[in-house]
Amino acid sequence: MISYAECSARERLALLLDPGSFHEWLPPIERITSPHLAQLGVPSAFDDGVAIGRATLDGHSVFVAAQEGAFMGGGVGEVHGAKLTGLLQRALRDRPAAVLLLAESGGVRLHEANAGLIAVSEVMRALLDVRAAGVPVIVLIGGANGCFGGMGIVARCADHIVMSDVGRLAMSGPEVIEASHGVDEFDSRDRALVWRTTGGKHRWITGDCDALVEDDVTAFREAAIAAIGAANPLTLEALEDEHVLLTGRLFALPADHADQDEALLLWRAIGVAVAEHVPAMSVEAVRALRIL
Amino acid sequence: MQWRSLVLQLFGPYHGMRAEDDFLQGEVMFDGAPLTVVGTTNHAPIGVRLALAQARVVLDTIAKHPGRPLLLLIDTQGQQLRRRDELLGINRAMAHLGTTIDLARRRGHRVIGLVYDQALSGGFITSGLIADACYALPEAEIRVMRIPAMARVTKLPEAMLTALSQSNPVFAPGVQNYVAMGGVRALWQGDLQAALRDALAHTPTEDLRARDGAERGGRRLAATVMQCVLDAA
Numbered sequence: 001m002i003s004y005a006e007c008s009a010r011e012r013l014a015l016l017l018d019p020g021s022f023h024e025w026l027p028p029i030e031r032i033t034s035p036h037l038a039q040l041g042v043p044s045a046f047d048d049g050v051a052i053g054r055a056t057l058d059g060h061s062v063f064v065a066a067q068e069g070a071f072m073g074g075g076v077g078e079v080h081g082a083k084l085t086g087l088l089q090r091a092l093r094d095r096p097a098a099v100l101l102l103a104e105s106g107g108v109r110l111h112e113a114n115a116g117l118i119a120v121s122e123v124m125r126a127l128l129d130v131r132a133a134g135v136p137v138i139v140l141i142g143g144a145n146g147c148f149g150g151m152g153i154v155a156r157c158a159d160h161i162v163m164s165d166v167g168r169l170a171m172s173g174p175e176v177i178e179a180s181h182g183v184d185e186f187d188s189r190d191r192a193l194v195w196r197t198t199g200g201k202h203r204w205i206t207g208d209c210d211a212l213v214e215d216d217v218t219a220f221r222e223a224a225i226a227a228i229g230a231a232n233p234l235t236l237e238a239l240e241d242e243h244v245l246l247t248g249r250l251f252a253l254p255a256d257h258a259d260q261d262e263a264l265l266l267w268r269a270i271g272v273a274v275a276e277h278v279p280a281m282s283v284e285a286v287r288a289l290r291i292l
Numbered sequence: 293m294q295w296r297s298l299v300l301q302l303f304g305p306y307h308g309m310r311a312e313d314d315f316l317q318g319e320v321m322f323d324g325a326p327l328t329v330v331g332t333t334n335h336a337p338i339g340v341r342l343a344l345a346q347a348r349v350v351l352d353t354i355a356k357h358p359g360r361p362l363l364l365l366i367d368t369q370g371q372q373l374r375r376r377d378e379l380l381g382i383n384r385a386m387a388h389l390g391t392t393i394d395l396a397r398r399r400g401h402r403v404i405g406l407v408y409d410q411a412l413s414g415g416f417i418t419s420g421l422i423a424d425a426c427y428a429l430p431e432a433e434i435r436v437m438r439i440p441a442m443a444r445v446t447k448l449p450e451a452m453l454t455a456l457s458q459s460n461p462v463f464a465p466g467v468q469n470y471v472a473m474g475g476v477r478a479l480w481q482g483d484l485q486a487a488l489r490d491a492l493a494h495t496p497t498e499d500l501r502a503r504d505g506a507e508r509g510g511r512r513l514a515a516t517v518m519q520c521v522l523d524a525a
Contacts, residue, residue, distance in 0.1 A: 025524035032517060036462050040448060052521065078462070082502065082514040086521025093522070108413065110446050112462045113436035115511055117413055118475040118501060121421035122514070125499050128394045150417055156387030171383040171414060177373045186375040197379045208381050234391055236354055236399075242388050243347060249380055250340055262379055 002217045004142040005166050009051055009066035012102050015217040016140075016224065017055040017064065024053040026083060034077045036112040045071045048079040052087045054096065058225045063091045066102035069145035075109030076150065081119025088126035091135055098228045099130060099137045101158065106173065107149015120150030127157050128234075136160060136231040140220050141167040141209070146198065148173050159232040161209040162223040163200040164216075165283050169208065170198035192279060196263035201278055201286045205267055206249065214283050293429055295333045295365060298408050301484045315345050316365055323489060328353040331365025331419075338415035339372030343385040346419070350392040354399060361402040361492055364393075364419050366426075371414025390418030397424055397497065404491050406480070407432040407467065425477040425495045427487070428467045434476070435465030461510045472510025474501035 002015060013022050026032050028046035037044045049071035054063050065087050067074040076084075084101075091099045108116035127137055137158040141147045146168030147155050155161055155169060163169060174188035174197075187193060196202055204212035211227070213219035232238075252269035253262060267275035271291045278286060295316060299307045302322070309318030309329060314336030318329045330349040336342060346364075353360055371382060397403050405420030407428040413436045420426035428434065436442075439457065443450040457464030461472045470476040477495070480487035502518055505511030 025521050026517070032520070035513065036460070039456065039460065040446075040452070042448075078511060078514050079517055082517035083521060085502070085514075086518035089518060090522050108436055110437060110442050111448075113442065114434075114464070114469055114473055114475070115462045115514070117417065117436050118421065118470075118473055118505070118511070119514065121417050121475075122499060122501060124390060124417070124422060125394070128391065132398060149414070152383035153387045153390065153414075153418060156381075156384045157391060169383065170378045171371055171386065172373050172378065174375075177375060177378070180373040186378075197375060202379075203381075206381060208384055234395055236351070236395065239347075239351060239388070239392050239395060242391075243344065243351060246340070246344055246381070246385055246388060250344065253376070253380060262376060266379060 003215050004164060004217045004220050005144050005215050007217060008070065009068040009102065009104070012217065013051060013055070013064065013066050016221045017057055018059070021056040022053055022064070023055065024051055026052065032079055034079050034112065036077065036115070040111055042111060048077060048083065049074060050080045050083050052083050057098070057100070057228065060097035060228050062098045062100055063087055063096045064100040064102070067104045069104035069143045072109055072111070073145050074105035074143070076105060076107065076116045076120050077109040077112040078115035078119055080109070081116060081123055085119070085122045085126045088123065088130050091130050092126070092133055095133070095135055099135060100224055101137060101139045103139050103141055103147040103151055103155055104143030104145050105147055105149070105151040106145060107151050117150070120154065124154050124157055127154060131157070131159055132233055134231045134233055136227065138162065138224055138227045138230070140224060141169050142215060142220060143167070146170070156208070160227040160230045162211040162213060162220060162227065163203055163209040164213050164220070165200040165286070166215045167200045168195070168198040169203050196261070196279065202263060204286060205270060205272055205278070205289060207245070212283055212287050293408050293431065295367070295408065298365070302488055315342060317349050326357065327361050327363055328357070329363045329365060331367070333367050335367055335369040335410050337369050337372040338386070339374065339377045340380045340382050340385040343382070343389045347389045347392045350396055353401065354396050359400050361404065362396060363488070364403065364405045364423055366405060366407045366411050366416060366420045367409035368411060368415030370412035386414065386418045390422045393418070393422050402492055402495060404488070404495060407434055407476070412436065421475065424497055425491070426475065427478055427480050427491060428470065428476045430467065430479045430481055432467045433465060434467050434470045438465070469510060472505070472508045474503070474505030474508060474511055477504070
């Protein structure tokens with residue numbers, strides 16, 4: 001068993017895809033780097049923190065992108081975002097069996113904030129074009145930096161999400177919320193609370209991810225292979241169903257929670273009787289709890 | 293600009309728009325044709341509830357009025373920074389709003405975004421930035437984060453960021469920078485009715501923002517990099 005969380009982006013590609021099949025576009029040797037970081041005197045990366053290319057997965061032709069969390073937390077800058085958008089545009093043209101996005105990102109890279117924000121929205125539109133064309137976009141989340149900010153929204157625009165229990169998927173990071181509204185609102189050092197709020201088990205129970213796996217590269221590979229046929233183009237009916245689900249969830253969580261843990265309240269409201277045991281349960285046991 | 297003043301200028305005194313707390317909606321007549329207007333005011337933080345409220349209007353428009361144009365009025369301080377919203381999956385609610393707008397576009401609705409006061413990051417990305425195109429009033433503010441906060445997070449000196457923001461649109465708040473980068477298609481100045489009329493008639497349906505950013509010099513690399521990926525051997 002090899003920890004997915006502890007792998008670099010390139011190690012994940014090497015281990016997840018068919019051996020030797022990854023062919024990179026705009027590889028580091030081409031040195032397509034961020035011009036904005038240099039201007040700030042901040043070190044740049046020769047791939048701007050994301051590797052993209054084509055490969056095979058269990059013999060299927062796939063396009064793939066992997067964000068490197070160790071470089072600026074996987075933050076999306078102008079070049080990084082354009083590589084993702086270009087890959088998705090190419091997928092729309094060439095129609096691979098699937099697009100895999102190994103997401104690990106804090107969202108917009110603040111060092112080039114405006115360009116990053118527009119870039120994330122370009123990724124989103126390009127992704128929805130690919131999804132509408134019937135090519136499944138599969139997002140894998142299990143890196144130490146999680147999948148936050150604009151990339152947390154991008155992930156939820158995709159056809160299918162695979163998460164590990166150590167993975168995190170959300171919008172604003174706990175540190176940002178704590179900085180805005182204080183430690184009583186969100187104690188970012190309370191790891192158990194952070195995972196109950198954003199972690200893989202929570203996202204599985206609520207249906208925010210489609211597969212929950214162990215922190216193991218092979219488990220991610222198997223889940224990705226299983227998802228290749230999972231194209232799920234959006235329709236008005238599907239969005240109406242989504243609206244009902246999200247509205248129901250909003251009202252399922254009581255506004256007055258009288259100091260009870262809100263995650264446990266929500267899980268119980270969804271129908272998980274053993275909510276208080278979830279954090280200590282194995283991945284396999286939590287998988288069996290899924291009701292939605 | 294206040295939303296009442298804006299809709300008065302756009303649609304006249306009998307506009308029929310209403311505000312419910314921070315949420316705006318209305319079905320207005322413009323040049324003799326109906327238009328759905330939806331948005332927020334009071335620099336609203338966009339949480340799950342407001343994202344769903346906006347998505348509801350978009351879904352109803354798709355279902356009941358095929359092809360009717362949509363105008364998104366944007367005034368937000370960004371996403372709601374609360375643990376409860378994160379627990380409820382605010383990113384999923386935002387994505388839901390974004391995908392409803394995207395579906396409207398695909399089904400032939402023109403979707404125009406207008407930043408009439410303030411737009412920040414999370415509240416903007418699944419509204420104005422996912423419309424066919426986004427416009428702004430000249431006095432509007434668009435930013436990801438204020439420079440002092442940006443200095444804290446990036447650990448770079450505030451004076452350095454302030455100095456750079458004078459020359460590099462990538463860092464600085466400001467609607468002109470978003471125009472230069474292609475994120476805002478144009479500013480609406482003077483006759484707002486003429487600007488809306490022109491937007492409804494001439495807004496492109498494909499995403500031209502990277503190209504615009506290159507032509508305007510505010511975002512020189514994005515379009516080239518995308519093309520390199522398409523052409524790579």
